[in-house]
Amino acid sequence: MNKLKRLPPIHAISAFESVARLGSFTAAAGELNLGQSAISKQIKTLEEQTKAPLFMRHARGVELTNAGKELLNSVQPALHQLSTGIEQVRQRHDAHTVTVIATHAVAHYWLFPRVIAFNRIHPEITVSIRSDNAIDASKVAEFDFGILYGEGDWPLLDTQPLFTEFVYPVCHPELNLREPRQPEDLVHMPLIELDSTEWDCIGWHDWFRSFGVEYQPAENSLNFNQVTLAYEAARRGLGVALGWHFMVKEDLRSNTLKRVGSFVFESGKKDYLVHNTxxxxxASANEFREWLLTSV
Structure with missing residues (x-):
């Protein structure tokens, strides 16, 4: 038997979620632009199908039963995923919307300023950015474009290079540090650690290894799992962080940050603008692509 045939109507599930979240039939009716009696009927339908009371009614409003709490824990993530999926499909096929997926750092520090500049020239086109550090080639098909890091060898994707990876240490200009003469001089500095085990990004171990230096982090070192957090810690004077050139160049220019030493890690990898071949x-995606590539 098809399990979908046993599902309650979507409007009954939506009414239940609204009442549960707002704690009131009246408030839910206002949010969904329905009458209170219509909301009550939807909840009654749902209670009949689940064979369990979902709310306890009292003078101050309503309260979820244990069955209601269990149902809400299942319904809310499903509704969110459904809403997100529908919105992504809508944007993907909207002639005036361009969708792009990129990592948090690339989206925030490289892509976002360019989208603002593009919007000034093309206000009729909306560029929607999705930031996700778990981005890979398989996810790009859900969007008009992706920005992927690597060597450009994705057989099913059209690739255009955007920028090369250069990584060097940075800190706040007022942080009192002795200028390092060689990479190993940085080992005993207050280094801000970056835990990138869940995604493709270098940390201090990789950076030092490229110079032939063995490295063991200090027990009391700051540790973050996002480039953006480590970078912000450096901007606030908490230590020395790895700085990706595409992120830090504006702060270096404005003297918000300074380089620590002249040592640069060059991986040979790049970030690419990609789309499914x-x-x-x-037309709007072509317009954005041509503009973005000429702005690099």
Whole structure:
């Protein structure tokens, strides 16, 4: 038997979630632009299908039963995922919307300023950015474009290089440090650690290894799992962080940050603007692509 046939109507599930979240039939009716009696009928339908009371009614409003709490824990993530999926499909096929997926750091420090500049020239086109550190080639098909880090060897994707990876130590200009003469001089400095085990990004171990230096982090060192957090800690004078050139160049120019030493890690990898070769680009996406590549 098809399990979907046993699901309650979506409007009954939506009414239940609204009442549970707002704690009131009246408030839910206002949010969903329905009458209170209509909300009550939706909840009654849902209670009949689940064969359990979902709310306890009292003078101050309503309260979820244990069955209601259990149902809400299942319903809310499902509704959110459904809403997100529908919105992504809508944007993907909207002639005036361009969707792009990138890592948090690339989205915030490289892509976002360019989207603002593009919007001034093309206010009729909306560029929607999704930031996700778990981005890979398989996710790009859900968007008009992706920005992927690597060597450009994705067979099903059209690739255009955007910028090369250069990584060097940075800190606040007022942080009192002796200028390092060689990479190993940094080992005993207050280094801000970056834990990138869940995604493709170098840390201090990789950076030192590229110079042939063995490194063991201090027990009391600051540790973050996002480039953006480590970078912000450096901007606030908490230590020395790895700085990706595309992120830090404006802060270096404005003297918000300074380089620590002249040592640069060059991985040979790049960030690429990519899109699925089997899906033709709509006019707005072509416009954005051409503008972005000429702005690099």
């Amino acid at each position: 089997h899906l033709p680009l709509k």
